[in-house]
Amino acid sequence: MQKPSFQPYYVKALSSEQAQLPTWFPSGHSEEFQLILRKLFERGFRLMRKLNIQKGNLSNISKNFVLSNPQIHVVMLRRALDGSVIYLARVGSQVQGPSGFMHGGATAALLDDCVSSAVLLSGPFAMTVQLNVQYRKPVPLNSVVVVEGYIDQTNGRKTIAGGKMYHPDGALYAEATLLFVKPRLVEPKM
Numbered sequence: 596m597q598k599p600s601f602q603p604y605y606v607k608a609l610s611s612e613q614a615q616l617p618t619w620f621p622s623g624h625s626e627e628f629q630l631i632l633r634k635l636f637e638r639g640f641r642l643m644r645k646l647n648i649q650k651g652n653l654s655n656i657s658k659n660f661v662l663s664n665p666q667i668h669v670v671m672l673r674r675a676l677d678g679s680v681i682y683l684a685r686v687g688s689q690v691q692g693p694s695g696f697m698h699g700g701a702t703a704a705l706l707d708d709c710v711s712s713a714v715l716l717s718g719p720f721a722m723t724v725q726l727n728v729q730y731r732k733p734v735p736l737n738s739v740v741v742v743e744g745y746i747d748q749t750n751g752r753k754t755i756a757g758g759k760m761y762h763p764d765g766a767l768y769a770e771a772t773l774l775f776v777k778p779r780l781v782e783p784k785m
């Protein structure tokens with residue numbers, strides 16, 4: 596059986612010079628989980644510096660609403676086994692909807708972004724045309740969430756995909772189903 600492995604793709608950072616470990620690690624999570632996160636961030640930052648120097652190709656992604664948002668730190672990983680994408684994200688205090696909890700629109704954006712990454716990294720450019728989110732539990736501000744994006748099926752220009760947002764202990768915050776369509780004419784650059 597193939598061993599599951601992860602490949603860090605992108606770590607939110609304003610520039611390679613500013614890429615540094617966030618200061619929020621030491622709260623609310625087991626030491627083991629903190630160690631895993633820390634290692635992932637370090638690997639992600641190293642990769643990002645390398646990509647910036649060698650290709651300089653992350654400029655468009657760094658304008659992305661979710662990935663460049665100063666209130667949302669993301670480590671993006673891609674599962675080698677099935678191409679699904681994992682975002683380890685930490686949401687800040689100003690992404691508030693209900694008092695103390697994350698805004699539902701931000702939850703939707705994070706899910707959309709993660710699933711879109713899975714779709715974009717797996718094939719030709721496609722855009723979200725439908726996003727249906729089921730909100731199961733409110734997401735506390737200043738917490739770490741795990742988001743997973745995966746493709747269910749592709750049929751011609753249409754791709755049906757799904758996403759889930761969890762607490763690191765596995766409790767489900769939200770889940771989404773999405774429809775992507777590959778545009779007939781233009782292929783905007785992302």
Ligand SMILES: CCCCCCCCCCCCCC(=O)SCCNC(=O)CCNC(=O)[C@H](O)C(C)(C)COP(=O)(O)OP(=O)(O)OC[C@H]1O[C@@H](n2cnc3c(N)ncnc32)[C@H](O)[C@@H]1OP(=O)(O)O
Nearest residue numbers: 604605707708711712722723724725776777778779780785
């Ligand atoms: C290191 C690398 C990492 C990379 C990570 C990067 C992360 C970045 C992440 C960024 C994430 C950002 C993510 C975002 O935010 S994406 C931004 C939000 N989405 C949009 O703005 C999309 C707006 N829509 C359009 O522009 C057009 O609809 C497009 C161009 C997509 C298709 O128009 P086009 O003229 O080409 O196609 P068509 O009209 O002939 O339709 C084709 C087929 O599709 C069916 N259809 C269409 N719409 C719907 C619908 N709503 N429900 C159900 N079905 C629908 C339609 O019936 C037809 O089916 P059929 O009749 O053939 O059976």
